[in-house]
Amino acid sequence: MAWGELKNTAAERRLFQRRALVMLMFVMLLMAGLLARMYQLQIVEHDTYTTLSDKNRVQVQSVPPPRGLVYDRNNVLLAENRPVFTLTVTPERVGDMDDTLARLTSDLSISDEDLERFERRLREPRRPFQAIPLSYDLDETEMARLAVNRHRFPGVEVEAELVRYYPHSDLTAHVLGFVGRINREELQRIDPVNYAGTNYIGKSGIERFYEAALHGEVGYQHVETNARGRILRVLERVNPVPGEDLQLQLDLRLQRRAYELLEGRRGAIIAIEPSTGGILALASVPGFDANKFVTGISVKDYRALSQSIDKPLFNRALRGQYPPASTIKPMMAVAALDSGVTDKDRRIWDPGYFQLREGGRRFRNWNRSGDGWVDLKYSMARSNDVYFYEVGADMGVDVMSDYLARFGFGEDATLDVSGALNGLLPTADWKRAVKNEPWYPGDSVNMSIGQGFLLVTPMQLATATALIANRGDWVEPRLLKDVRGDRPVEELLPEPTREPLQLKDPETWEYVVDTMEEVMHGARGTARRAAQGASYRMAGKTGTAQVFSLAQDEEYDEEQIRERLRDHALFVGFAPAEAPEIAVAVIVENGGGGSSVAAPVARALFDAWLEEFPSDEPASVVSDSGLAEVNADGR
Missing domain, CATH: 3.90.1310.10 (Penicillin-binding protein 2a (Domain 2))
Structure with a gap:
């Protein structure tokens, strides 16, 4: 057979053409798919992929x-x-x-x-x-x-x-x-x-x-x-x-003066403007550097603050709960007079102690020899305990707790102060629930002079004192004075809720203020030395709170007692007495007597606010950072 008979050139050509056509169609199909995909990506889904691209870029x-x-x-x-x-x-x-x-x-x-x-x-x-x-x-x-x-x-x-x-x-x-x-x-x-x-x-x-x-x-x-x-x-x-x-409302000058007066001690000072409720000073000593906490305080620095025996992180002004001692007596006087338990003329015999019954426990007066016949005004000036023992026993816990609650004790009565505690305003029900004991008459006797279960904060003492200064008109303490800009301050400041403390006889307020003036200016007043030479009249009450209890016949010897177990020194007051511009509460922990330690501190604050600061001319005040602000509104 010849070679030409075995090779079919025409058939091979047709086969090649068919294969080339199939391949061309396959390539064109791929090209069409690619173009379709490109169209979908660039035209149909353009916005989607632009957004995804921007997310990587923007x-x-x-x-x-x-x-x-x-x-x-x-x-x-x-x-x-x-x-x-x-x-x-x-x-x-x-x-x-x-x-x-x-x-x-x-x-x-x-x-x-x-x-x-x-x-x-x-x-x-x-x-x-x-x-x-x-x-x-x-x-x-x-x-x-x-x-x-x-x-x-x-x-x-x-x-x-x-x-x-x-x-x-x-x-x-x-x-x-x-x-x-x-x-x-x-x-x-x-x-x-x-x-x-x-x-x-x-x-x-x-x-x-x-x-x-x-x-x-x-x-x-x-x-x-x-x-x-x-x-x-x-x-x-x-x-x-x-x-x-x-x-x-805070005045940095008064705040600085408060810290200077307590330097080297432990204590708290609250100063309030009675007419507005503005807190002029809120000092808890010792203080601390708050800047260390902003970006994170070191372990070493925090340990030094938290383990310090002086507790600088503890806000004594708002969270310190102390027996008010005799500083509660002006409020007790209001309660006793308004409830009818006593009157301005009632006199009580003080032999140096008080007994609920003959042969019973003797509740001692600080003056062990006694003051003889005493009335309310003399008892307030002299800080006689026996008078208040008797009226406290006559009032009982229900009357005392009711009136003290109206003064703001047992709750946080401030408008915008964060972290204030309520203290402890005891009642018979409270003692039964907590102590599983009834309320004894002796508990009322202790409560009448600010001892026993009653605990208050310096802020509460200042608030109650401002209420007496206002003769019963409630103006809750507040820190905010104004908002820079167009926003009214009322939008930020909480709504006041307290009603005026109305007494049966409004003249009771003036009488109680008179008794507090006797404390400062009377011949037997416990704080008369602190008020000497003043060009204005002031009203106040000293207090000395026991840190630990004494036995019935045990004498208090300050020199033999560890410093941190000594009495707390307290004072509350306001000035001028007739038209108060400032009310203060002072506590010096383990300071000793209120008349010798706390009252002079308050006098220095009164002098600064009423005599020194008003004479200061408005000036440009420059902060430590070098930012100048204009002292525009005087005090």
């Missing part, structure tokens, strides 16, 4: 609002914001966290406490891509070192932020409180949108009570970033609304 960042400033009544700056540079880490952008932290620690002086705090926050719930602070308040050298090595640390940034600063921290720590980092519990209750980008929140004091007003409203900005997440430019920005600036 980020929405929260812009925290500047926190509102706080001023005293004379426009002295008490709380401001200062810029600091913070080293932050965004975990989602860090490849190897352990290696990054190790290299950062070797390059910078990051303390073990900062590392522990960072690792703790790393484990806590947080918002995605939220930067976590690692080190605070970087200096220029540290920032320069980070700038040079920035390429080695993806996800690590140096951020500028405003943090709280208290120029007069030791003086205002217990009034203003302080801000601190938002913790897990607070994260659950705050508005996550409005607090996006905010790292600090009010922890105590004014900072906590007016947190909503001081914080402001969050803003945001659209920023363009590169592949490393570095911001290239800001595309759009909505500015945050700064927090409200608040002006307080």
